[in-house]
Amino acid sequence: MATTHDPAEDDAAHHKAMLAKAETLTEALPYLQRYAGKTFVVKYGGHAMGDPDLAQDFAEDIVLLKAVGINPVVVHGGGPQIGRMLKALGIESKFVDGLRVTDKQTAEVAEMVLAGAINKELVSWIARAGGKAIGISGKDGGMVIARKVEAKKAPKAINDAESGETIVVDLGFVGEPARIDTTVIDTITGANMIPVIAPIGVGEDGETYNINADTMAGAIAAALGAARLFLLTDVPGVLDKERRLLTDLTPADITRLAEDGTISGGMIPKLETCVHAVEAGCEAAVVLDGRVPHAMLIEIFTARGAGTLIRA
Ligand SMILES: Nc1ncnc2c1ncn2[C@@H]1O[C@H](COP(=O)(O)OP(=O)(O)O)[C@@H](O)[C@H]1O
Numbered sequence: 607m608a609t610t611h612d613p614a615e616d617d618a619a620h621h622k623a624m625l626a627k628a629e630t631l632t633e634a635l636p637y638l639q640r641y642a643g644k645t646f647v648v649k650y651g652g653h654a655m656g657d658p659d660l661a662q663d664f665a666e667d668i669v670l671l672k673a674v675g676i677n678p679v680v681v682h683g684g685g686p687q688i689g690r691m692l693k694a695l696g697i698e699s700k701f702v703d704g705l706r707v708t709d710k711q712t713a714e715v716a717e718m719v720l721a722g723a724i725n726k727e728l729v730s731w732i733a734r735a736g737g738k739a740i741g742i743s744g745k746d747g748g749m750v751i752a753r754k755v756e757a758k759k760a761p762k763a764i765n766d767a768e769s770g771e772t773i774v775v776d777l778g779f780v781g782e783p784a785r786i787d788t789t790v791i792d793t794i795t796g797a798n799m800i801p802v803i804a805p806i807g808v809g810e811d812g813e814t815y816n817i818n819a820d821t822m823a824g825a826i827a828a829a830l831g832a833a834r835l836f837l838l839t840d841v842p843g844v845l846d847k848e849r850r851l852l853t854d855l856t857p858a859d860i861t862r863l864a865e866d867g868t869i870s871g872g873m874i875p876k877l878e879t880c881v882h883a884v885e886a887g888c889e890a891a892v893v894l895d896g897r898v899p900h901a902m903l904i905e906i907f908t909a910r911g912a913g914t915l916i917r918a
């Protein structure tokens with residue numbers, strides 16, 4: 607049986623859909639005006655990279671930011687990927703307070719995976735989305751001079767089970783940025799390309815240092831005086847005890863949330879990084895859900911936003 611079809615109805619539906627698209631763009635207008643010419647540092651974690659759809663969405667978002675006149679600077683992680691490579695080589699991964707205990711061989715593997723495989727994979731994703739990226743590590747152009755992170759007290763999980771004593775662990779070649787020279791970033795951005803940075807630095811001693819990717823991104827955001835530091839993770843943002851999203855936090859709020867145990871685990875160093883960044887020159891930091899497609903665009907270009915905004 608033939609179905610009837612009213613072309614006028616089609617037109618109305620089409621018109622409505624087009625109008626919704628136009629409204630999305632006009633809603634974005636004030637944000638486009640506000641952010642043109644500004645620098646956004648985006649930390650993309652190793653967990654989010656496993657999913658090719660998310661990686662493609664992420665690359666599209668970065669290319670879109672560039673196309674509307676924002677300067678995105680990507681800093682990536684790759685903890686799970688380093689772990690897999692170490693395992694394949696028969697080396698066990700050990701973490702103390704969220705930092706990988708890094709002997710000489712582990713530092714070599716970390717550099718190979720981060721500055722080699724992952725860095726170039728991200729450059730390729732951005733190229734596929736129509737952007738031009740340059741992949742570098744903190745070593746390039748003398749960008750990040752690292753200092754050794756001092757020995758840490760091991761947490762309960764790896765306390766000496768027999769004696770019950772807390773063990774002090776030398777983290778080896780784990781670094782934090784001591785000095786940052788942004789010349790190489792400015793040069794890449796100035797050439798209208800997107801810097802993609804692996805969290806590896808070089809020490810005054812000439813050694814290679816493995817740097818936590820959140821820490822690296824925060825230090826770079828501060829050095830650049832970035833308008834935003836985005837930390838993409840695997841939760842909707844910072845949650846309260848009832849697991850409701852906290853949309854705005856100050857450094858004082860964060861101290862309180864750490865003291866009353868609302869935040870724990872990996873969220874503590876992540877928020878410490880945000881606090882350090884906003885107190886050292888970055889305008890605001892945002893913790894947001896890297897599992898949500900285009901979370902960054904929603905946060906930047908809509909009134910509602912997404913994630914948790916941290917401001918000094
Ligand atoms: N209050 C909180 N709100 C949200 N996440 C929290 C909170 N407290 C602890 N977390 C933990 O922090 C984790 C994010 O930190 P982390 O695992 O280091 O992220 P990533 O690997 O993406 O850098 C979350 O998966 C969650 O388990």
Ligand SMILES: CC(=O)N[C@@H](CCC(=O)OP(=O)(O)O)C(=O)O
Nearest residue numbers: 652683684685705706817818819
């Ligand atoms: C010192 C230290 O722990 N370095 C991290 C660097 C990678 C990283 O931070 O990756 P994610 O953001 O994916 O966790 C590591 O070796 O795993």
